[in-house]
Amino acid sequence: MSKNINELFSSVNIQSIKGFWDVEIQNIQFDSRKVADGDLFVACRGTLSDGHNYIRESIEQGARVVVCEELPEETSSEISYILVENSLLALSQLASNYYALPSKNIQLVGVTGTNGKTTIATLLYQLFRKLGYKVGLLSTVCNYVDDKKIAATHTTPDPMQINLLLSEMVAAGCEYCFMEVSSHAIDQNRTTSLHFKGGIFTNITHDHLDYHKTFDAYLKVKKNFFDDLDKKSFVVTNVDDKNGKLMLQNTKAHKFSYSTRSFADFRCQVLEKHFTGMLLEMDGVEIWTNFIGDFNAHNLLAVYATARLLNQSKEEVLKGISELISVAGRFESIISPEGIMAIVDYAHTPDALKNVLDSIDALRTKNEQVITVVGAGGNRDKKKRPLMAKIAAEYSDKVILTSDNPRSEDPELIISEMKAGVIFNDLRKVLCITDRKEAIRTACMLAQKDDIVLVAGKGHEDYQEIKGVKHHFDDKEIIREIFKL
Ligand SMILES: CC(=O)N[C@H]1[C@@H](OP(=O)(O)OP(=O)(O)OC[C@H]2O[C@@H](n3ccc(=O)[nH]c3=O)[C@H](O)[C@@H]2O)O[C@H](CO)[C@@H](O)[C@@H]1O[C@H](C)C(=O)N[C@@H](C)C(=O)N[C@H](CCC(=O)O)C(=O)O
Numbered sequence: 001m002s003k004n005i006n007e008l009f010s011s012v013n014i015q016s017i018k019g020f021w022d023v024e025i026q027n028i029q030f031d032s033r034k035v036a037d038g039d040l041f042v043a044c045r046g047t048l049s050d051g052h053n054y055i056r057e058s059i060e061q062g063a064r065v066v067v068c069e070e071l072p073e074e075t076s077s078e079i080s081y082i083l084v085e086n087s088l089l090a091l092s093q094l095a096s097n098y099y100a101l102p103s104k105n106i107q108l109v110g111v112t113g114t115n116g117k118t119t120i121a122t123l124l125y126q127l128f129r130k131l132g133y134k135v136g137l138l139s140t141v142c143n144y145v146d147d148k149k150i151a152a153t154h155t156t157p158d159p160m161q162i163n164l165l166l167s168e169m170v171a172a173g174c175e176y177c178f179m180e181v182s183s184h185a186i187d188q189n190r191t192t193s194l195h196f197k198g199g200i201f202t203n204i205t206h207d208h209l210d211y212h213k214t215f216d217a218y219l220k221v222k223k224n225f226f227d228d229l230d231k232k233s234f235v236v237t238n239v240d241d242k243n244g245k246l247m248l249q250n251t252k253a254h255k256f257s258y259s260t261r262s263f264a265d266f267r268c269q270v271l272e273k274h275f276t277g278m279l280l281e282m283d284g285v286e287i288w289t290n291f292i293g294d295f296n297a298h299n300l301l302a303v304y305a306t307a308r309l310l311n312q313s314k315e316e317v318l319k320g321i322s323e324l325i326s327v328a329g330r331f332e333s334i335i336s337p338e339g340i341m342a343i344v345d346y347a348h349t350p351d352a353l354k355n356v357l358d359s360i361d362a363l364r365t366k367n368e369q370v371i372t373v374v375g376a377g378g379n380r381d382k383k384k385r386p387l388m389a390k391i392a393a394e395y396s397d398k399v400i401l402t403s404d405n406p407r408s409e410d411p412e413l414i415i416s417e418m419k420a421g422v423i424f425n426d427l428r429k430v431l432c433i434t435d436r437k438e439a440i441r442t443a444c445m446l447a448q449k450d451d452i453v454l455v456a457g458k459g460h461e462d463y464q465e466i467k468g469v470k471h472h473f474d475d476k477e478i479i480r481e482i483f484k485l
């Protein structure tokens with residue numbers, strides 16, 4: 001689709017222009033390798049390299065307009081160069097303008113926090129469909145435009161992708177979109193120019209410090225998302241998290257809180273816990289839910305609060321919540337003919353792992369053993385490796401440390417970095433088996449009737465990434481094969 005750059009730059013803070021202003025462009029690209037004839041190229045500074053180094057290549061590929069933070073040494077008189085202070089911010093604004101501001105034509109709610117984003121966004125998508133609406137979803141597991149499933153590459157896609165999907169949702173008649181907002185996305189301005197009706201804060205614990213460097217920087221980035229919300233929107237925050245209230249400090253949005261422990265606008269209490277679900281008291285009403293674990297009580301409460309803030313009736317929301325079923329790869333259980341229960345969960349942070357193991361512990365009635373199979377991803381935050389192994393060993397009877405997605409790292413080295421975190425007295429519980437399938441098989445062989453095998457870290461993923469190649473790998477599939485189901 002062809003656009004005049006005049007329309008595209010309406011909200012962009014331009015420093016200067018070199019070249020023509022009245023230019024038609026075809027598409028917007030931030031990767032020179034994808035530029036085609038007539039495109040606009042935005043040169044962005046990344047963590048590995050700098051898009052400014054690819055300006056010449058983008059022009060050779062056919063770029064007509066270049067948006068950059070500094071001019072290249074050699075410029076061409078046939079090209080328009082538009083200087084901006086922050087290319088990533090400009091990209092976000094250009095992308096929204098290119099697709100005619102779709103976020104203004106849909107009620108968009110963003111979920112951010114270390115854990116729970118996928119669960120809450122997906123459950124909101126499911127709930128609002130039950131309530132009779134056409135809905136969109138942008139999440140780690142997959143994206144949906146109404147009932148059309150679209151593969152996801154990121155938790156929060158790049159600004160062009162987000163706005164394309166939002167515009168498709170608007171065209172398909174969707175009234176709501178629920179999206180995950182990662183800290184990378186906030187930091188890189190992927191969501192800055194979107195118009196959010198609401199924002200949800202789940203929690204913040206140790207993660208992504210490879211990218212943000214310090215916990216304070218990570219916290220500040222999360223807070224920026226809420227600081228940017230306007231007075232027509234709402235923010236609903238988990239005040240059981242010690243940083244929950246902080247998210248409300250500088251925002252102009254209407255402020256709401258939720259809690260399972262203390263005074264808050266939205267409250268819920270866990271009345272009973274079973275392997276098949278939980279009985280909750282939510283906003284004064286008892287409801288049965290098909291979810292396990294205190295953390296899911298928080299997730300369901302966030303869903304309830306958001307639906308109420310989007311003006312849905314209490315009765316219908318509670319009825320809808322009681323009918324919701326699990327989210328792919330989140331506390332999914334498979335029982336063997338011999339009575340061994342395997343649980344597949346995406347827990348890939350120390351906090352998530354502890355929560356899942358706590359939830360399992362709360363359900364133990366006899367002397368069931370808990371055997372945990374867990375790894376840690378390569379080319380990602382290394383600091384969480386020893387912490388995850390320490391937690392796994394502390395809260396399980398046996399632990400098998402194995403590979404997650406080693407990516408370009410040596411899996412055995414990752415496992416040894418994990419093992420270094422296990423306290424001396426727990427070392428006797430730990431086995432190391434690099435091959436994940438063998439690790440799962442061994443855990444199932446060690447388990448007896450009623451024992452619980454937790455396979456953590458990969459959840460819904462159907463691949464294992466080793467040395468840049470994605471091999472088919474599915475924890476649930478392997479467990480079913482071992483259990484001969
Ligand atoms: C690690 C990381 O955060 N990378 C971000 C970074 O890219 P980079 O450092 O890899 O970029 P680069 O390769 O150095 O290149 C810099 C720029 O030059 C461009 N380029 C590069 C090469 C070339 O030949 N031509 C060219 O134009 C690139 O397109 C890029 O715009 O800067 C880019 C912006 O220009 C981001 O899009 C990119 O996010 C990538 C896509 C990424 O994968 N990030 C992950 C880690 C991420 O976002 N994860 C979160 C979820 C986390 C979670 O909750 O688990 C997510 O939302 O998915």
Ligand SMILES: Nc1ncnc2c1ncn2[C@@H]1O[C@H](COP(=O)(O)OP(=O)(O)OP(=O)(O)O)[C@@H](O)[C@H]1O
Nearest residue numbers: 114115116117118119140295330345346347352355
């Ligand atoms: N509210 C919560 N608090 C703590 N842990 C949670 C919560 N919700 C889910 N978890 C745990 O975290 C894991 C990941 O959940 P989920 O995918 O919903 O989080 P996420 O924020 O989307 O993570 P990511 O962006 O890394 O995919 C779950 O499998 C579960 O173990």
